[in-house]
Amino acid sequence: MENDILRALRERRSIRRFKPEQIKDEELQAVLEAGTWAPTAKGLQDPWIIAVQRPDLVERIDRLNGEIWGHPHPFYGAPTIILVFGSDPAVWPNSFQDGSLVLGNMMLAAHAVGLGSCWINREYEMFRTPEGKELMQELGLETEGLAGIGALAVGYPASFPPSVKARKDNYFRIIK
Template sequence: MTNDVLNTIQNRRSVKKFLPDSVPVEIVDAIAKAGLYAANGMGKQSPIILEITDKSLRDRLSALNALYFPKEIADPFYGAPVVLVVLADKSVPTYLYDGSLAMGNLLLAAQSLGVGACWIHRAKQMFDSEEGKKILSELGVEGDYEGIGNCVLGYPDGELRPAPEIKDHRLFKA
């Protein structure tokens, strides 16, 4: 059995090499909005999304992320021109799950709209730092938020590899 949603889920791949071409703002907005529609605990809507299309801020975030990357890499955002940062309100008991679901929606929405995406970790470390807190303040974000993930967006540079075979012993039926 298959449909458009299942096809999107099954064909989504992480992109780790992007073209420098910008993504139209209406597509970025649609992807961000999909993240805001993610399921969330008790209807609290704890996640917020920073939509970063400004190159200087994008580069600043990449440099901050690189500080927490375990190996030296020029750009942990793989050249993607857009970053959607998901943060979630730590006062909500389900904030980590809510933010993770928002990240999942972003990745699937990007795939469905023909945009490459990748979840880049270390958002927690980024926004626990003084520089990260400064960036949030500059953007007018107030509250006690934890970084959940960075969803980088852009058009893939090259072909994506096919889905790997699903490992055995991951589905149990009763």
């Protein structure tokens, strides 16, 4: 079978080089809205999505994440960072599952509107540090009871990966 959605699922790639110009508001809106349509456990819509475009905050998030990873620019110079938070997983055990689906929807939507995106890890660790908590406050979030789930670097792609890994053998099976 073939259709636009199946093609997009196949063709989306993680983008790690971005043009410096900011994305359009309507493109960001489309990506964020797609995130809100992800399924969530019990339909609780537990995740919170924060898009950051203010250059000083983008720079701080990039630096803080990089300090944990030991990479100078883990967000690859993307002009937009989208953070996903959820309830503390000790309290709501579906936090990571819910947030991951939100991130997945947004990556696909980004691709569908011609943007590049890449999931960037380490938000859980980042937003447990004192500087991370300070940042959460500045983003208008509660500092207790919320955990960082993941983030996306988003922007116009400056290059595409030259090749795609084949899918592993026996990735799925059908038992009838």
